[in-house]
Amino acid sequence: MEKSLGQRFALLTDLYQLTMAACYLDQDMHEEATFSLFIRKYPPHRGYFVAAGLEEALGYLKTLRFTADDLAYLQSTGLFTGKFLDYLRGFRFTGEVHALPEGSIFFKDEPVLEVSAPIIEAQLAETFIINGVSLQTLIASKAARSFYAAQGRPLIDFSLRRDQGTDAGLKAARASYLAGFQGTSNVLAGKIYNLPIFGTMAHSFITSFPQEIEAFRVFARIFPKITTLLIDTYDNIHGARKAVEVAREMAARGERMSYVRLDSGDTAAISREVRKILDDHGLESVKILASGGFDEFKIAQVLAAGGQVDSFAVGTKMGVSADAPYFDCAYKLVKYGGRPVMKLSTGKVTLVDQKQVHRHYDGQGRMLRDTIALRGEAVPQPGPLLQQFMAGGRLTRELPTLKESRDFFHSQFALLPEAYKALEEPPPFPVDLSPGLRDLQARVEREIHHRELGES
Amino acid sequence: MEKSLGQRFALLTDLYQLTMAACYLDQDMHEEATFSLFIRKYPPHRGYFVAAGLEEALGYLKTLRFTADDLAYLQSTGLFTGKFLDYLRGFRFTGEVHALPEGSIFFKDEPVLEVSAPIIEAQLAETFIINGVSLQTLIASKAARSFYAAQGRPLIDFSLRRDQGTDAGLKAARASYLAGFQGTSNVLAGKIYNLPIFGTMAHSFITSFPQEIEAFRVFARIFPKITTLLIDTYDNIHGARKAVEVAREMAARGERMSYVRLDSGDTAAISREVRKILDDHGLESVKILASGGFDEFKIAQVLAAGGQVDSFAVGTKMGVSADAPYFDCAYKLVKYGGRPVMKLSTGKVTLVDQKQVHRHYDGQGRMLRDTIALRGEAVPQPGPLLQQFMAGGRLTRELPTLKESRDFFHSQFALLPEAYKALEEPPPFPVDLSPGLRDLQARVEREIHHRELGES
Numbered sequence: 001m002e003k004s005l006g007q008r009f010a011l012l013t014d015l016y017q018l019t020m021a022a023c024y025l026d027q028d029m030h031e032e033a034t035f036s037l038f039i040r041k042y043p044p045h046r047g048y049f050v051a052a053g054l055e056e057a058l059g060y061l062k063t064l065r066f067t068a069d070d071l072a073y074l075q076s077t078g079l080f081t082g083k084f085l086d087y088l089r090g091f092r093f094t095g096e097v098h099a100l101p102e103g104s105i106f107f108k109d110e111p112v113l114e115v116s117a118p119i120i121e122a123q124l125a126e127t128f129i130i131n132g133v134s135l136q137t138l139i140a141s142k143a144a145r146s147f148y149a150a151q152g153r154p155l156i157d158f159s160l161r162r163d164q165g166t167d168a169g170l171k172a173a174r175a176s177y178l179a180g181f182q183g184t185s186n187v188l189a190g191k192i193y194n195l196p197i198f199g200t201m202a203h204s205f206i207t208s209f210p211q212e213i214e215a216f217r218v219f220a221r222i223f224p225k226i227t228t229l230l231i232d233t234y235d236n237i238h239g240a241r242k243a244v245e246v247a248r249e250m251a252a253r254g255e256r257m258s259y260v261r262l263d264s265g266d267t268a269a270i271s272r273e274v275r276k277i278l279d280d281h282g283l284e285s286v287k288i289l290a291s292g293g294f295d296e297f298k299i300a301q302v303l304a305a306g307g308q309v310d311s312f313a314v315g316t317k318m319g320v321s322a323d324a325p326y327f328d329c330a331y332k333l334v335k336y337g338g339r340p341v342m343k344l345s346t347g348k349v350t351l352v353d354q355k356q357v358h359r360h361y362d363g364q365g366r367m368l369r370d371t372i373a374l375r376g377e378a379v380p381q382p383g384p385l386l387q388q389f390m391a392g393g394r395l396t397r398e399l400p401t402l403k404e405s406r407d408f409f410h411s412q413f414a415l416l417p418e419a420y421k422a423l424e425e426p427p428p429f430p431v432d433l434s435p436g437l438r439d440l441q442a443r444v445e446r447e448i449h450h451r452e453l454g455e456s
Numbered sequence: 457m458e459k460s461l462g463q464r465f466a467l468l469t470d471l472y473q474l475t476m477a478a479c480y481l482d483q484d485m486h487e488e489a490t491f492s493l494f495i496r497k498y499p500p501h502r503g504y505f506v507a508a509g510l511e512e513a514l515g516y517l518k519t520l521r522f523t524a525d526d527l528a529y530l531q532s533t534g535l536f537t538g539k540f541l542d543y544l545r546g547f548r549f550t551g552e553v554h555a556l557p558e559g560s561i562f563f564k565d566e567p568v569l570e571v572s573a574p575i576i577e578a579q580l581a582e583t584f585i586i587n588g589v590s591l592q593t594l595i596a597s598k599a600a601r602s603f604y605a606a607q608g609r610p611l612i613d614f615s616l617r618r619d620q621g622t623d624a625g626l627k628a629a630r631a632s633y634l635a636g637f638q639g640t641s642n643v644l645a646g647k648i649y650n651l652p653i654f655g656t657m658a659h660s661f662i663t664s665f666p667q668e669i670e671a672f673r674v675f676a677r678i679f680p681k682i683t684t685l686l687i688d689t690y691d692n693i694h695g696a697r698k699a700v701e702v703a704r705e706m707a708a709r710g711e712r713m714s715y716v717r718l719d720s721g722d723t724a725a726i727s728r729e730v731r732k733i734l735d736d737h738g739l740e741s742v743k744i745l746a747s748g749g750f751d752e753f754k755i756a757q758v759l760a761a762g763g764q765v766d767s768f769a770v771g772t773k774m775g776v777s778a779d780a781p782y783f784d785c786a787y788k789l790v791k792y793g794g795r796p797v798m799k800l801s802t803g804k805v806t807l808v809d810q811k812q813v814h815r816h817y818d819g820q821g822r823m824l825r826d827t828i829a830l831r832g833e834a835v836p837q838p839g840p841l842l843q844q845f846m847a848g849g850r851l852t853r854e855l856p857t858l859k860e861s862r863d864f865f866h867s868q869f870a871l872l873p874e875a876y877k878a879l880e881e882p883p884p885f886p887v888d889l890s891p892g893l894r895d896l897q898a899r900v901e902r903e904i905h906h907r908e909l910g911e912s
Contacts (some may be wrong), residue, residue, distance in 0.1 A: 004460075011644040012622055013613070015655030018643065019682070023661070023674050033664065073647040079679065119664055126658075130617040131625060138620075158470070161586040162782045164594075166468055166625030169587060187474065191529040199471030202582075204477070204789030207797040208489065208575055212908055218479050223535070226475070233799045234908040259515040316782050325781035326618045326772050333660035341663040343689045452668055452690040 005056070007010050008061030011070050013127040018074070021120045022084045032095075033119035033223035034354050035126065036111045037133060038332075043324030047426030048409075048416060050144050050173045050409060051104040053136030055399055057129050058389055061093045064125065093121050093427060097390035098354075098375070101400065103140075103178055103409030104385060105416055105430050110357045110372055111386065112137065119336060126331045134329045135168065137418055139175035142321040145296035146314050147180030148421050151303065154311045156198045157184035158291060159319025172319040178406050180413070181314070199226070200261050200313075202290070206233040213242040220246050220257065228259035229341075231274070236262060240274045244281045259289040259311065267292070268305035275308035289313060295322065296423050340444050350436065352444050358434075359383045366417050373434035410416065462514070462549075467526050469583040474530070477576045478540045479674045487793035488551075489575035490810050491582065492567045493589060494788075495874075499780030503882030504872060506600045506865060507560040507568050508631045509592030511855055513585050514845055517549045517571075520581065535822055549577050553846035554810075554831070557856065559596075559634055559865030561872055563885050566813045567842065568593065582787045591624065595631035598777040600869065601752035602770050603636030604877050607759065610767045612654045613640035614747055615775025628775040634862050636869070637770070645854060649858055651861030655682070656717050656745070662689040670700040676702050676713065684745060687730070692721060696730045700737045714765065715745040716790035723748075724761035731764035745769060751778065752879050796900050807893065808900050814890075815839045822873050829890035831875060 024030070039049060066074075066088040074080055074088070095117020100106055113133060115122045146155055157176045163169040173189030183196030190197035201219055209215040212233060220227045229246065231239030240260060247257040260278070262270055267290045278286050290302065291313035299312055308375040316322065332350040333341055340352035360383060362368045373379050388396050400408065420426050433441070449455040480486070493506060522530075522544040530536055530544070551573020556562055569589060571578045602611055607899060613632045619625040629645030639652030646653035657675055665671040668690060676683045685702065687695030696716060703713040716734070718726055723746045734742050746758065747769035755768055772778065788806040789797055796808035810831040818824045829835050844852050856864065876882050889897070905911040 009622060011647055012616070012625060013643055014616060014641040015643050015646075015653045016641065016657055017655075019655050019675070019679055020657055020661045022662075023678050026678055027674055029664065033660075035660070047548075065749050070647070077646075077653070079682070123658075123660060126615045126660075128622075130618060131622065134618060135621050160468070160470060161583045162590060162785070163587060164464060164620035164776065164781070165591050165627055166587065167621030167623040169468060171621055185470040185472065187530075188465070190471075190533075191467055191526070197471045199473075199475050200551055201472055201476055202579075203799040204489075204491070204579060204582075205472075205476045207789050207799055208480075208485065208792045218483055219475070222482055223475055223481050226535070226628075234904060235800065238909055309538075320620065320776075320781040322781050324653055325620070325776040325778050329618070333663050335665045343659040343663055344691065373501070405617070448690060 003067070005060045005064070007065050007067055009060065009128055010064055010066045011073070011122060017124050017127060019079065021124055022080055024120045024123070025084055025087050030118045030120070032116055032141075033122045033333055034114055034116040034335040035122050035331050036334045036351070036355065037113040037129065038111050038330065039108050040328040040330060041108055043327070045424050045426070046141065046324065047420045047422070047429060048141070049106050049112075049137055050179050051100040051106055051137055052102050052140035052178050053133035054099050054102050054113065054389065056132045056136070057113065058097065058395065058399070060128055061097065061125060061390065062393065062395070064091065064093050066091055069187060071248035092393060093117060093125065094393040095121055095390070096388065098386045098388050100385055101387060101408060102405040103412060105367070105412045106357070106385070107370060107431050109351065109431060110370065111355050114386070116354065130329060130331050134327050135453055136171050138321045138324070138327055139172050140179040142318050142324070143176035143179035143181055143314075144409070145423060146294070146299055146312070146318055149296040149299040149303070149423060150312055151307065154182040155180070156311065156313045157181050157186065157319070158313040158315040160186045162316040163319040168319070174402065175243040176314070176318060178402065178409055180406070180409065196233070200228040200259070201230050203230065203233045206230065208333070212239065213245065216242055216246045217249070218257070220250050224250060224255040227257045228261050229257070230261045230263060232263045232265065236265060236270045237273060237277070240277045242281060244277060247283050248281070257283070257286045259287045261289045261291060263292045265316070266307065268307035269304075271308040271406035272306065287311065291315065293317065300423060329432070340440055342444055342448065344445070344448060351433070352441055353437070355437065357385045359385055361415070365415060367415050367429070369430040371430065371432050371434050372437060374436045374440065377434055377436040379434055395456045457788035459523070460519035460521070461516050463521050463523055465516065466520055466522045467529070468562060468587075469580060473580050473582060475535065477580055478536055480576045481540055481543050482578070486574045487545070488572055489578045489789055490508045490570055490572040491578050491787050492649055492790045492807070493569040493585065494567050494786065495564050495896055496784040496786060497564055499783070501880050501882070502597065502780065503737040503876045503885060504597070505562050505568075505593055507556040507562055507593055507636050508558050508596035508634050509572065509589035510555050510558050510845065511812035512588045512592070513569065514553065514851065514855070516584055516588070517553065517581060517846065518849065518851070520547065520549050522547055534801070538769070548849060549573060549581065550849040551577055551846070552844065553840045554844050556841055557843060557864060557866060558861040561823070561868045562813070562841070563826060563887050564824065565807065565887060567606070567811050570810060570842070585786050586785060588682065590783050592627050592631040593782070594777045594783055595628050595754065595775070596635040598774050599635035599637055600610065600865070601879060602750070602755055602768070602774055605752040605755040605759070607878060609765065610638040611636070612767065612769045613642065613775070614628070614638050614769040614771040616642045618772040619775040624775070628781065630858065632770070634858065634865055636862070636865065656715075657686050659686065659689045662686065668695065672698055672702040673705070676706050676711070680706060680709070680711040683713045684717050685713070686717045686719060688719045688721065692718060692726045693729060693733070696733045698781055700733060700739060703739050703742055704737070711741045713739070715743045717745045717747060719748045723758045723765065723777040724763035727764040728762065738779055743767060747771065749773065761874055796896055798900055798904070800901070800904060807889070808897055810899070811893065815841055817871070821871060823871050823885070825886040825888065827888050827890050828893060830892045833892040
């Protein structure tokens with residue numbers, strides 16, 4: 001039987017999570033802790049984030065177990081007592097999760113997820129949850145920018161080969177679909193997540209035939225319903241003329257070529273030339289797909305230069321979020337045993353206690369500003385964004401399908417005013433703190449200065 | 457039973473690999489193809505690469521199988537014939553692999569791996585092989601720069617939480633160890649790859665206790681052999697004084713504190729202050745570990761500024777290779793059915809045919825220059841770097857252990873002259889083409905211009 005996510009990855013954690021847990025157990029520290037996951041700042045040119053990865057995080061918490069094999073390994077390190085290993089043998093996550101639904105738009109400092117549980121349980125989950133949620137959120141946030149730049153043209157994820165590993169390849173496909181892409185070239189992602197899959201042909205396919213046009217003909221005959229011909233192997237214009245010949249042969253058989261694909265050179269200029277060649281031969285229905293180094297910036301540039309591109313294949317730069325390959329995100333303890341807590345380390349202050357984010361809209365229904373408040377705090381015109389997804393270690397609501405989350409992304413993204421979607425230097429979306437949170441934050445900070453630094 | 461790598465990831469490929477394969481099968485194209493994996497150019501400030509990921513690639517090829525489940529999914533797409541699905545059902549990789557051993561130093565345009573097999577087999581493996589080898593090579597190449605900058609100080613991989621997914625987390629731990637790191641915080645990587653694992657404590661551990669010093673005392677009592685205290689939660693200097701108190705309590709019990717850890721602020725200045733506090737209390741044996749945004753640049757800067765740091769924890773920026781999060785690498789068809797092939801697409805010319813890289817050394821045994829030659833070509837003073845690892849789908853030599861590959865990296869890195877290790881703008885290492893390769897390259901290019909573009 002396949003191991004569950006939580007069984008496969010119980011040890012995919014930092015060693016300190018286990019040594020700290022051993023200390024908590026030794027000290028009988030089992031009170032409830034709340035950890036809050038948030039992003040501390042925007043990477044350059046980013047003004048919003050798209051929440052993604054919750055489904056995996058919940059699946060992990062639900063099934064988190066240490067296998068006999070895991071325990072044998074931990075024992076072999078010589079670091080842990082039998083009592084602690086026995087504790088891990090019976091380990092279950094019994095806590096609760098409040099989170100933004102996948103596809104939500106959110107902003108810096110806002111909690112995307114809060115875990116409350118006996119401290120060992122909430123602490124042990126830190127590494128996996130940051131790893132998964134931050135990656136999917138990173139990719140969804142990057143992909144949404146291409147989605148915006150393409151102005152409705154379909155986008156396909158072609159990133160798998162240069163994504164950072166197998167798991168990143170699957171998550172790039174899922175997260176880009178969530179953020180408006182049409183589908184992916186990644187077959188396993190298609191199978192696992194039920195995504196539409198797309199494909200063209202490689203240069204090696206062309207070069208393996210004695211002549212380019214033979215490669216075109218063979219593909220068109222075997223896959224007439226999904227014929228996309230790559231025309232730049234030797235020369236785009238010569239390639240386009242050969243594609244015309246094959247498209248006419250297809251038409252004579254009652255078939256229709258879908259696309260030609262451009263993969264190198266000046267896409268705007270070449271696409272106009274190729275469009276003209278196709279149109280001049282009555283092939284208005286054959287569309288142009290462009291690939292090769294595309295991201296939101298290159299899409300916008302090619303369209304601004306009058307590129308005649310109907311669809312973009314977006315690869316590496318989206319799949320690794322090349323201009324911002326990580327978020328400055330953190331999963332911080334904000335409350336323990338009823339006591340709100342924070343650290344003071346230079347430049348890294350955390351918002352204390354369990355929180356809620358309320359969103360306010362203008363008269364046209366567009367997003368106006370957010371308020372981060374204490375979870376239980378009464379605010380004027382409440383518009384809470386975080387929902388409870390788990391209690392007692394079990395799901396408290398049915399999760400949306402990926403398609404439903406994608407629809408939710410579309411609906412939310414439409415409410416974000418254009419200014420904040422700018423690809424370069426968007427203004428900051430206004431986010432303020434509620435009076436209750438501000439007061440508590442100040443009080444806790446004063447107490448720590450007094451207690452730990454001897455200040456009065 | 458656990459599925460093998462090749463069973464889990466047979467579908468982790470681009471759809472076009474399967475549609476092209478279906479065309480080859482239909483056309484009875486089963487002649488031997490050679491694909492060459494290489495990196496087209498250096499990212500900024502890079503002057504060498506460290507080969508990594510071969511062991512996984514070979515494990516994948518050895519076990520590549522399509523499961524019944526995979527075939528059912530492919531059938532459900534409606535794209536493939538029963539004949540093709542039958543072919544996949546019996547699929548085995550039967551080809552050969554020549555490659556640089558892991559830990560090798562190599563340069564742009566040099567093949568890191570060449571796969572020769574019936575074209576369907578060699579083509580189907582493309583996506584997984586690029587994905588895995590390029591990621592591990594990316595991380596090893598980045599980690600080697602920290603290794604160089606740290607001038608012998610031990611380095612620990614702390615990147616897991618912000619690595620791009622679970623697989624990247626494991627590979628970052630493996631590849632950084634290969635490139636000279638001492639170990640990792642990643643427990644699962646420790647288990648799988650038999651790596652030394654290390655840990656400290658989190659800010660949440662400190663804040664979960666009513667007072668910082670209580671947290672220190674509990675940890676020191678439970679883990680006296682691996683006590684590393686994080687001292688910046690509230691204030692580094694106050695934290696250091698509390699660490700002194702706990703270190704003296706440990707000394708009184710006959711124990712020795714290992715490290716204090718700095719995680720924020722001006723590391724160079726703070727480390728000098730903390731060093732003085734420790735030394736003033738006779739704690740010369742307590743070392744200083746620094747973490748927080750380290751990469752080769754920050755390590756070099758802190759050491760140049762007189763930082764008193766004994767060990768660095770290197771995280772996110774190494775784990776995602778933040779300043780160069782992907783390589784412009786390719787797996788290109790270079791020979792099919794005995795015929796050398798290439799594409800001409802703008803700016804992306806490929807070196808044809810099966811190749812070998814020969815390395816030349818100066819009188820002191822240091823690397824002087826490389827020559828890329830045809831595999832069978834006789835060159836003066838041969839010093840071949842690629843070895844055969846697989847034939848007929850089976851390993852032809854025992855693979856080195858990871859520790860042996862790490863030793864090999866050390867031995868090779870020592871032979872690379874200092875100039876090429878510069879962290880900023882290193883000069884290009886000299887790589888030339890052999891006469892045989894140059895001539896063949898020119899001939900094939902002429903033939904294509906004639907055949908495909910109608911030029912004479």
